[in-house]
Amino acid sequence: MASGEHYEPYEQLAPALLRSELRGKVALVTGGGYGIGRSIAQSFAEAGVARIILIGRTETKLKDTANDLSASFQEIDVVTMVADITSKEDVQHIFESCTKYAPDILINNAGYLSTPAEFLDADFDDYWNSFMVNVYGTMLFTQSFLRHRKAYVEAAENSGNTPSPAVVVTVNSMGAFLSMPKFSSYCSNKLALARWTELLSIEIPEEFARFVSVHPGAVDSSMGNKSGMIDQIKSGAAQLSLTNPKLTGDFIVWLTSRDAEFLNGRFVSVNTDIELLLSNKKEIIEKGMYSIRLSQ
Template structure:
């Protein structure tokens, strides 16, 4: 059993559920008129992320996933509660370039050909929690196919179909990362997941350097009782659980102009946003803070 009772935190305040500052009902966090695509939108935290963006006034939301029934169920619930938000579905795996290109293209077309404003890349895969010698190669590599190749394919499709960038309103790509990239040493039995999520983080950092007209970051979504969360628990990992409202509402704040200074960084949804903003100068001045590296967070030299 691997048990964590506390995690390192960049802010003195630690949240386990949503709070007023990140409420999607806040006028300053409005995404009115925007087109948003969420991968892994049919299950786990995906539907709740879609709910938060619909609450913030999104005009179009596309949810992608591998199972039509879960996507249609999520769409029905969102359409009933938010009739002014058009909900689109796209069946396909994130490791399929044709499927992702089609999903982004359809959303851009629905938005009058103006492109996609925001992408939340939420889809991920957790390999079985086994030692290297006990792991099945196919399952171990599935972490890389979804978490790394999938990130590349989704990011490339977003870049092809993103809206035109402007100084005041840039397109935003947020990847759902994992705390495993920040904790050292990695827990036993997590090589397939921790290494693939570390590679995913590095990919997002590289993308942030290449695409200066796009805001890119990664967010650790906390520990949520989803299928992946339960699989992790079954694999022998015990951690404090967060309410699903926290990562969902935090994503709406993360795409707002308030979070622009976090370009290329890896942040935790548990951190207090007001305290994060107060650390803006320090974060901007230290390129290795909240980034992958031997001397990176949480072990600064």
């Protein structure tokens, strides 16, 4: 293991350490029915949030995750909603259902990987669907989340209350910065999301919301297996280590904490040690580290 890297959960990242800070919060996780989304939901439950909203396209998977969470964390309200994040009607229905509250935290986890192929041979509908889900769907959902949050905040301020800033974490991929043959669709739309995250942090006041992109690590998931990367890691062909999805969930929960505010607009990896990030906070801010730059 390289210095400052983790692939398994560790004590300083335990979600329970954030229970007092996240008490009463509402976390919404897209793609929350299985895989990484399920791990993220589990970590938020351990952090003691008041409500977790799971969004996905498969009701049975959502219900399975919700039932497991409810059995282990009876004090938490777990809500499931079946939706396609690329559907304006589905997304509108989700936020219209939140009549008395607004989610505090959005985790953009839903994603799609088109079948790896050389561009000339790719099924273009499948190729473009990666942009539709990863870019269009993520941006549509985030805009709807922020508009709903804005109306809620304005109403609260009129009543003399000022809600804390919202946090939007977008699950990205280190593939955004790698040259990977047969992955031109996925890598390019992930890079678009990273730059979009930076721009939102400039456009939108930090007092209202902050944004961060995160690489989830090489997780043994359906998407990881579809890419072929997991088999390469297991066989030793790829010089990478598998990341425990529990670490992914724990790190993403930490990104929603006040300690991680300085990472607004940046791209980070769950494998990076949080003590290392915190100790380098001043340098990260002053030098614009973990941001997209054109080298000359």
